[in-house]
Amino acid sequence: xxxxxxxxxxLLLALAAxxxxxxxxxxxxxxxxxxxxxxxxxxxxVITVVAVFTGMILALNTGIAMRDFHQEAHxxxxxxxxxxxxxxxxxxxxxxxxxxxxxxxxxxGTMVVSEEIAALEIxxxxxxxxxxxxxxxxxxxxxxxxxxxxxxxxxxxxxxxxKQLLDVPWDIYFDNALRWAKNKDLFVGMFKAFLFGVIITTxxxxxxxxxxxxxxxxxxxxxxxxxxxxxxxxxxxLLVTGLFYY
Amino acid sequence: MIEFRNVTKxxxxxxxxxxxxxxxxxxxxxxxxxxxxxGKSVTLKHMVRLFRPDEGEVLVDGESISRATGxxxxxxxxxxxxxxxxxxxxxxxxxxxxxxxxxxxxxALSNDEILKRVRETLKLVGLENDGHKHPxxxxxxxxxxxxxxxxxxxQARIVLYDEPTSGLDPVTSRAIDAxxxxxxxxxxxTSVVVTHDLHSALSIGxxxxxxxxxxxxxxxxxxxxxxxxxxxxRAFLESQFITKRGAWERIIQ
Ligand SMILES: Nc1ncnc2c1ncn2[C@@H]1O[C@H](COP(=O)(O)OP(=O)(O)O)[C@@H](O)[C@H]1O
Ligand SMILES: [Mg+2]
Numbered sequence: 001x002x003x004x005x006x007x008x009x010x011l012l013l014a015l016a017a018x019x020x021x022x023x024x025x026x027x028x029x030x031x032x033x034x035x036x037x038x039x040x041x042x043x044x045x046v047i048t049v050v051a052v053f054t055g056m057i058l059a060l061n062t063g064i065a066m067r068d069f070h071q072e073a074h075x076x077x078x079x080x081x082x083x084x085x086x087x088x089x090x091x092x093x094x095x096x097x098x099x100x101x102x103x104x105x106x107x108x109g110t111m112v113v114s115e116e117i118a119a120l121e122i123x124x125x126x127x128x129x130x131x132x133x134x135x136x137x138x139x140x141x142x143x144x145x146x147x148x149x150x151x152x153x154x155x156x157x158x159x160x161x162x163k164q165l166l167d168v169p170w171d172i173y174f175d176n177a178l179r180w181a182k183n184k185d186l187f188v189g190m191f192k193a194f195l196f197g198v199i200i201t202t203x204x205x206x207x208x209x210x211x212x213x214x215x216x217x218x219x220x221x222x223x224x225x226x227x228x229x230x231x232x233x234x235x236x237x238l239l240v241t242g243l244f245y246y
Numbered sequence: 247m248i249e250f251r252n253v254t255k256x257x258x259x260x261x262x263x264x265x266x267x268x269x270x271x272x273x274x275x276x277x278x279x280x281x282x283x284x285g286k287s288v289t290l291k292h293m294v295r296l297f298r299p300d301e302g303e304v305l306v307d308g309e310s311i312s313r314a315t316g317x318x319x320x321x322x323x324x325x326x327x328x329x330x331x332x333x334x335x336x337x338x339x340x341x342x343x344x345x346x347x348x349x350x351x352x353x354a355l356s357n358d359e360i361l362k363r364v365r366e367t368l369k370l371v372g373l374e375n376d377g378h379k380h381p382x383x384x385x386x387x388x389x390x391x392x393x394x395x396x397x398x399x400x401q402a403r404i405v406l407y408d409e410p411t412s413g414l415d416p417v418t419s420r421a422i423d424a425x426x427x428x429x430x431x432x433x434x435x436t437s438v439v440v441t442h443d444l445h446s447a448l449s450i451g452x453x454x455x456x457x458x459x460x461x462x463x464x465x466x467x468x469x470x471x472x473x474x475x476x477x478x479x480r481a482f483l484e485s486q487f488i489t490k491r492g493a494w495e496r497i498i499q
Contacts, residue, residue: 027350110337119334119396122294123348124320130351 009206012128013198016205019126019133031134039100039135040142044149047095051150054091055079055157063166072166076176079158080151084185085245088151090237093196096143097229101204104135105225108208109218117209127209136201143197144190151189188244192237199232247272247436248293248404252302255288262288264460265302275430275437277451279444279482284457286440287331290406293438294326295319306404324352327397327405331412333389335381335396342368342377345395352400367395370425372418387414394422398429405429407439411446419443423450444486448472456482 022028062078108131111117120127155177162168207225211217249269255262262285270276278286291297292304295311304312311322335344342364349360368374371391381389390413397405407426411419423446429435430450441447447454448468455465458478464471472483 114332114337115330115334116336118291118296119328119330119336121296122323122326122328123352124323125347125351 005206005210009202012132012206012209013136013202015126015128016132016136016202019129020137022129022133023137028134031130032137035134035138036142039096039103039138040146043096043099043146046099047092047146047150048153050091050095051088051153052157052160054087054150055083055154055159056161058082058087058154059158059161060165063162063168067166072162073168073172074176075158075162075166075168076155076173076178077180080155080177080181081185083151083154083158084181084189086189086237086241087154089147089189089193089196090233091154092143092147092150092193093200093233093237094230096139096146096196097200097204097226097233100139101200101229102222102226104201104204105208105211105222106218108205109211109221112209112211113214113218132201132205135205136198139197139201140194143200144193147190147193147196148186151186184244188240192240195236195240196233199236200229203228203232247274247307248438249305249308250289250292250302251305253292253299253304254301255285255292255297256300257288261460263292263299266457266460266462267302268455268462268465270436270438271452273430273434273436274452275426275439275450277447277454278438278440278457279442279447279454280457281482285460286457287408289457290328290408290438290440293404293406294323294328325403327400327402329390329394329397329405329407329410331408333381333386333393335389335392337381340378340380341373341384341392341395344381344392345377345399348396348400363399364395367399368392370398371395372421387418390414391418391422394425398425401433402435404436404438407437407441409440409442411441411443419446422446426450444483 023032058079059075063072063075066072066074108117117127120130159170159173162173163170204225207221207228211221247270250266253263253266266289278289280286288297292299293306293311295304295314298312303310306322306325309322311319314322335341336347339347345367346360346364349355349363355363364377365374368377371394373388373391373395376384376388381392384392390410394407394410397407410422410426414422426437426439427450430437439446439450451468453465453467454471455462456476456479457463464474464476464479466474471479474480
């Protein structure tokens with residue numbers, strides 16, 4: 001992705017954001033709700049599984065290390081803090097990039113190839129307002145919420161491991177988890193997730209629109225969208241953490 | 247009405263259009279024929295600025311659409327209906343919703359009026375019982391007719407048809423011809439029709455143009471088109487058995 005493409009993608013984002021002013025239209029809102037359902041609610045299953053396992057792995061790893069110092073009761077804190085700050089938004093971002101980003105790029109790419117985008121243009125229906133704006137809105141709302149949900153499920157997963165394998169009782173685990181959970185961690189995490197939502201939508205829609213060369217091109221656009229999303233999520237995650245905690 | 251002035255367009259390293267000039271009169275049905283890949287769809291797309299000429303200009307009502315931008319372009323495009331070669335229906339909407347889309351997005355009509363217009367238009371193209379289906383659930387020919395319904399539902403002044411009858415059975419093809427002719431007669435619609443179907447070309451065209459090698463090698467009224475001595479035109483006519491005495495007179499009437 002060269003500098004020119006970055007510029008064009010930024011322009012796409014700006015135009016889509018400007019399209020939010022049409023949200024007062026009922027049809028627009030329906031599109032947004034539909035996108036929320038398709039991209040958010042339908043991802044719940046896979047996100048739940050990944051979140052629970054992430055929490056379990058975190059708990060097990062830290063628990064084994066802390067058991068040497070008889071501190072395994074504190075795994076609640078470890079799981080909670082790392083989920084809130086990093087793993088929650090990060091896991092959510094990666095999963096959404098893989099499921100939602102690829103779907104968006106493939107759908108828009110197919111629409112380019114079958115001339116549906118051209119048809120919209122001729123009808124003077126702005127494809128960015130009509131297609132990108134609802135997706136952007138939906139992702140901006142759903143990604144932070146899903147990230148929060150990932151944190152909760154991760155903490156629960158950690159609790160299960162604590163109870164079953166490390167003999168940490170539920171109440172102690174959650175007591176520790178909640179005592180050290182700071183609002184700042186929660187909000188920074190959700191802010192990160194918000195940025196990831198913006199990135200996934202912008203990159204995927206841009207790559208979808210830029211599709212050429214038929215069905216092969218749709219495959220290429222999808223692959224490219226997912227790779228760029230992954231990279232952008234990693235870099236943004238690092239930058240935001242640096243910005244707030246360094 | 248629509249005028250091409252020396253339009254040259256390079257695509258994939260070759261001149262698909264090489265200095266093409268012609269004009270389409272108001273209220274006429276202008277037919278473009280030519281072999282596959284010769285640039286017929288590209289020509290149509292220039293009229294609505296999906297392509298811009300590398301050289302030359304495309305004028306609509308004396309105004310350059312190739313240079314128009316923003317709301318001016320939007321205004322100019324609003325006069326057009328466009329039937330894409332593949333139908334280009336939105337996959338997640340039903341046929342009826344697809345046809346309703348230009349009305350919903352671009353007019354202030356009430357819901358009842360929109361539904362009524364959609365029903366009437368679907369009836370015109372013979373899809374009155376298929377409005378609730380999705381594009382993937384109907385045949386290619388039906389998708390084409392749904393695309394046609396979407397192109398004409400707003401009662402545009404100019405309608406561009408990219409192969410409206412290809413993939414359709416002969417009976418439906420003649421019905422589509424009658425539809426195009428009827429809109430010209432009753433509403434004064436200007437039509438540009440790209441087709442391989444010589445029967446429709448002769449029966450609805452006021453003039454027929456042939457593209458070949460990036461040039462418009464023939465452009466004449468049907469009576470003169472069938473008498474053309476250009477070898478490419480002869481080959482096209484002979485491929486559809488129109489050279490027999492009496493055959494074409496009956497079609498043109
Ligand atoms: N978007 C495009 N990019 C590159 N080449 C194109 C594009 N669209 C059409 N062409 C080329 O232009 C030529 C004419 O295409 P087209 O107008 O679709 O043919 P047809 O006369 O069958 O409708 C073809 O050789 C095609 O490869
Ligand atoms: Mg074509």
